[in-house]
Amino acid sequence: MKLKSLLIGLGLMAGVSLAHAEEPFKVGFVYVGPVGDLGWSYEHDRGREEMQKFFGDKVKTTFVENVSEGADAQRVITQLAKAGNKVIFTTSFGFMNPTIKVAKRFPNVVFEHATGYKRAKNLGTYTLRTYEGRYISGVTAGLLTKTNTIGYIGAFPIPEVIRDIDATYMGAKSVNPDVKLKIVWANTWYDPGKETDAANALMDQGVDVLVQHTDSPAPLIAAQKRGVRAIGQASDMSKFADKAHVFSVRDNWAPYYIKTVQQVMDGTWKSQDFWGGFHDDMLQLSSINPNLPADVRAKIDQTYQGVKSGTIQPFKGPITDNTGKVVVPAGHTLTDEELAKVNWYVDGITDKVPN
């Protein structure tokens, strides 16, 4: 693990502004992967960079990459809090308990934990409505598949992933009633070799459109080799597979980082649970492949507009799970709080949710 500290502009300004130098507002970030993963952590870091650009030398950011989700995380977060950071963003689900523990010890520091559900007075949570992107992915995959079999590479069976699997299937089913969804758990967020194996195992079983919930572009590369389609995760992955790439659902964290840091500076910050989607520009459809058929492109656009404007709500009742239980009654749409607890597969998915 490397600790990289970025002092942007400070050094250059030092000579001029020493006399009335103001202490910059320090913001820390903890990433689970390398910033070069071109997926999840990469996009958090782009959000950090944009936030830094927005505030200029009023803000000093520090990030620590490749932090494993466990005791190590607690040490790193503590270190950042001790170093005088006023806001610390911890950007992986597995940092939840370490963040809670450190937040208790540093009541004057604001903590923001991505994708978690535990909050405190000085600890807020934020997440993306990735299910919106998955729904569009599902619709597209449902139209593109010739074998009526879509593959989903999951990382870990946590609510975020389960929810996205449901959204993918519901999207696909809405355009292709015969579609089947095969799910493989890689048990890792980032292991290109394992992700390749998972992609191949799915393709061997007739999958011709891959959706991945892991962070490396390896599944796209594997899909390109076999001449099938795949959808990019978290960042624009089009350059890894010009033919196979359908589109990428890009995470855009910058608006949230700018807003939050501003609020803490102004003293208006309050702990809350924030969900950002296409509507907030925190999700973006990027690099829709020009080699897609025109009708598919039209349907992608139509679905995108519907999801963005809210006329399409993937988790609008009635929805039954695959054991026959009504999980969303008619007339109800899952609230954010309920979305955070989804632990069922929607009717039609033949697998069982792992414990």
Added chain:
Amino acid sequence: MDADLIVQILFAAIKTGTPLLLIALGEVICEKSGILNLGQEGMMLMGAVVGFIAAFSTGNAGFGVLAAMLMGSFMSLIFAVLVLQLGANQVATGLALTIFGTGLSAFIGSEFVGNTVQGFQPIAIPLLATIPYLGDILFKHDILVYLSFGLPITIAFVANRTRIGLILKAVGENPHAANAIGIKVLKVRYLAILFGGAMTGLAGSYMSLVYTPMWAENMTAGRGWIALALVVFASWRVGRIMLGAYLFGFASIMHLVLQGLGVDISSNLLAMMPYVATVIVMVVISADQFKEKLLAPRSLGKPFDPRDMA
């Protein structure tokens, strides 16, 4: 499960087993000379990153492989100097080499993360590839896999049927006796270690140029360690190493395949399969203690100093 799926699983098992096979073939020669090099993971990562950088910069995958083998040898040379010249403990030095290689590869590779290269394309061997089933499993691979088919035969021949093999065995079994009859023990060990390093570098380049044509920190994900277990698993026999490598490949593929088929077993349990397989084979091997004693090179892990008289 239909025949096509079985063919594809076996095809994938060979691909997954290939890096393990390459490392284990190098390490078995090294161990036959009496040296235990636990630095496989570090050397493999260095091979992967340097191979990737060379292939990415020159656009030539063959050059990448060459660079990876040189890097692997260079890493093993560091090990050799410490162990042979300075008499350092082999286990500790090997572990240090792994930690060193893991960190250094992450450092020099950070600029190259997020790129991809045109690695080796699969080549279907004329005629052989048209054999039903077998052709699809064995003869539609890339050049490195074909190389890995030929290497065990060559290595087994050299180790068991030639003078070089005898010298190697003498050095590994009883270096003092070998020294007494005029064999340069240290020179033989140097060469064996360098050969092992080159093979591990080759395996690293297989990961970053063929398997997943990209560089990512720690992308070998413990394969170097599995290969070390494989050498013991195969009780230092080249033929068994080949079989074991594909068995390991098969086990690690099956955990994903079974999930796709909807088999209702915990994926964590399935992910353990290759490791469980290792433990089982270790138990089976050590059950026959006498046999194992016969097969493990007798001076394995012991330093040699010609001034000591045995």
